[in-house]
Amino acid sequence: MTNLGSLQVTTPGDREIAMTRVFDAxxxxxxxxxxxxxxxxxxxxxxPGWSLEVCEIDLRPGGAFRYVWRGADxxxxxMRGAFREVAPPERIVHTELFDEDWTGGETVVTTSLVxxxxxxTLTLTLLYQSPEARDAALKSGMTEGVTASYDRLAxxxxxxxxxxxxxxxx
Numbered sequence: 001m002t003n004l005g006s007l008q009v010t011t012p013g014d015r016e017i018a019m020t021r022v023f024d025a026x027x028x029x030x031x032x033x034x035x036x037x038x039x040x041x042x043x044x045x046x047x048p049g050w051s052l053e054v055c056e057i058d059l060r061p062g063g064a065f066r067y068v069w070r071g072a073d074x075x076x077x078x079m080r081g082a083f084r085e086v087a088p089p090e091r092i093v094h095t096e097l098f099d100e101d102w103t104g105g106e107t108v109v110t111t112s113l114v115x116x117x118x119x120x121t122l123t124l125t126l127l128y129q130s131p132e133a134r135d136a137a138l139k140s141g142m143t144e145g146v147t148a149s150y151d152r153l154a155x156x157x158x159x160x161x162x163x164x165x166x167x168x169x170x
Contacts, residue, residue, distance in 0.1 A: 007147045014131040017138065019124045021150050025157040027115040030122060031089035033153055034111065035059050043152035045069070046077070047145065054078070059086055065094070081106075089113060103137060105129040122150075 008020045023030055033039045037055040044052050046069040053076075054068035061083055068078040081096035090113050095106040108127040113120050124146075128134040 027113040027120040028089040030120045103133040
């Protein structure tokens with residue numbers, strides 16, 4: 001795959017969205033950036049002017065997570081979920097549900113990381129409760145938001161700060 005720096009979005013099924021991007025970093029570092037709160041707060045910011053204020057992660061099967069974003073005007077948007085599978089550094093499966101459920105129930109999210117030649121292909125597959133929920137997500141501006149977030153993630157990975165936050169990596 002040669003989409004380094006660009007997000008590819010497909011709809012493999014009537015309830016699924018798959019998003020793929022290649023990062024110029026080893027998958028262990030990409031995995032860390034996806035699972036460590038101090039790193040997530042640097043790139044999962046939401047729309048312009050928003051920040052990830054709450055980022056709690058119990059990264060284990062059966063563990064939970066909680067995110068709350070806050071806009072400049074004080075508006076908050078929250079999401080929670082539970083981890084079904086955690087296989088570092090290659091795969092995470094979790095559920096997610098926004099506090100104001102606009103998708104009609106829990107979404108199942110599968111993240112896979114494949115490394116080749118020091119580059120990591122991240123594929124995020126979202127399985128919605130219905131075709132209507134999937135279509136609403138596609139119309140929500142999600143693609144633009146994920147693109148912006150992944151651009152920030154690429155910057156975090158390039159900065160070397162993931163290396164510094166991962167003392168077990170030498």
